[in-house]
Amino acid sequence: MQNNAPQNFRKIIHIDMDAFYASVEQRDNPEYRGKPLVVGGLPQGRGGVVATASYEARKFGIRSAMPSKQALQLCPHVIFVRPRFPAYKEASQKIREIFSRYTDLIEPLSLDEAYLDVTTDKLNIGSAIEIAQQIKQAIKDELQLTASAGVSINKFVAKTASDIKKPDGLTFIGPSSVEGFMEKLPVEKFFGVGKVTAQKMKGMGLHTGADLKKLSEDELTRHFGKVGRFFYQIVRGIDNREVQPDRETKSLAAEDTFPYDLTTLEEMEAELEKIAQTVCNRLQQYQLKGRTVTLKIKYGDFKQITRNQSFSEGINDLETISATARRLLAATGIDEVKIRLLGISLSNFNPPAPSRQREEKPTDQLSLFEF
Ligand code: DCP
Numbered sequence: 001m002q003n004n005a006p007q008n009f010r011k012i013i014h015i016d017m018d019a020f021y022a023s024v025e026q027r028d029n030p031e032y033r034g035k036p037l038v039v040g041g042l043p044q045g046r047g048g049v050v051a052t053a054s055y056e057a058r059k060f061g062i063r064s065a066m067p068s069k070q071a072l073q074l075c076p077h078v079i080f081v082r083p084r085f086p087a088y089k090e091a092s093q094k095i096r097e098i099f100s101r102y103t104d105l106i107e108p109l110s111l112d113e114a115y116l117d118v119t120t121d122k123l124n125i126g127s128a129i130e131i132a133q134q135i136k137q138a139i140k141d142e143l144q145l146t147a148s149a150g151v152s153i154n155k156f157v158a159k160t161a162s163d164i165k166k167p168d169g170l171t172f173i174g175p176s177s178v179e180g181f182m183e184k185l186p187v188e189k190f191f192g193v194g195k196v197t198a199q200k201m202k203g204m205g206l207h208t209g210a211d212l213k214k215l216s217e218d219e220l221t222r223h224f225g226k227v228g229r230f231f232y233q234i235v236r237g238i239d240n241r242e243v244q245p246d247r248e249t250k251s252l253a254a255e256d257t258f259p260y261d262l263t264t265l266e267e268m269e270a271e272l273e274k275i276a277q278t279v280c281n282r283l284q285q286y287q288l289k290g291r292t293v294t295l296k297i298k299y300g301d302f303k304q305i306t307r308n309q310s311f312s313e314g315i316n317d318l319e320t321i322s323a324t325a326r327r328l329l330a331a332t333g334i335d336e337v338k339i340r341l342l343g344i345s346l347s348n349f350n351p352p353a354p355s356r357q358r359e360e361k362p363t364d365q366l367s368l369f370e371f
């Protein structure tokens, strides 16, 4: 991607901070440096989970979203610390200020992740690789943190690339390498492929992009619904989604598709509790409170309903979110139903979220896509 690159290719950078919360803690507390560290719920507490783990802790198999108790079993000398959201938010604002030196087309995905469109950049540097290097260096010099970058011609490939060499990596997938890169990519790395879809694909003998490429657009849509069209295009290196700056956060959701239909209230409530925990973590991560809780249910026959309840004040605590979701579920009548998917979202943020921090982690839900 030099200055003389054909102008019809965009230059997209995806930046993702390395072990973000844990790195901020190690930076601010020198005694934690070089040590296995978990940021999240304490193992003594009920239902505490790992938000993130330092790279030293990952060597023991500790991962995000794992119960803290399990993390302690994997590494008995691991240090646990509670999250300090204001510190992460401050670091996040500073990285965004660094990005804005190069372009105004910045789309944050969360506190530690953003897409940048540098097809034209403010400093006339021209090379997206050079810009990514400069951004990484500025983050190191000014924030004493490291980031990994992916550079390519579209969002999907840039995001996938940023994950290839972590920590402190920079991966460039040029226009002529994009299709080969997609062909080799395992299906579970495709955006929109969660555990249920991945299982289904493997059952059909589809393991990589190259396998998906053998199917027609019709076949992909038939098997995977609307997202089949996205798979058809992306495996050919096509992803026309634009980098969208400053889109307001309207809602924050989490949902799960189950490998088998839920039939008992106990199972449904247990799953709802997990989903409520995820939503709650994200709300606290973004420091948001919502006034409306919406429950989404998809039944075994694919029929889908939503039910919601609003409050006069914004909420973001697990207790209220979970109890509201349970109440909404009970009111739908759960006798003799089969439930395939449950989801909870919070909306009506007050005050409105300043800029979009849309959740874009791979899940089985397809509603996050914009085609
Ligand atoms: N996070 C969380 N709960 C999760 C996943 C992440 O609270 N289940 C928070 C903590 C992370 C931050 O979001 O530090 C960024 O998430 P990433 O997935 O980018 O993970 P990290 O930045 O921690 O690590 P990596 O180096 O793999 O990007």
Ligand code: MG
Residues within 6 Å of the ligand: 016, 017, 018, 019, 020, 112
């Ligand atoms: Mg990260």
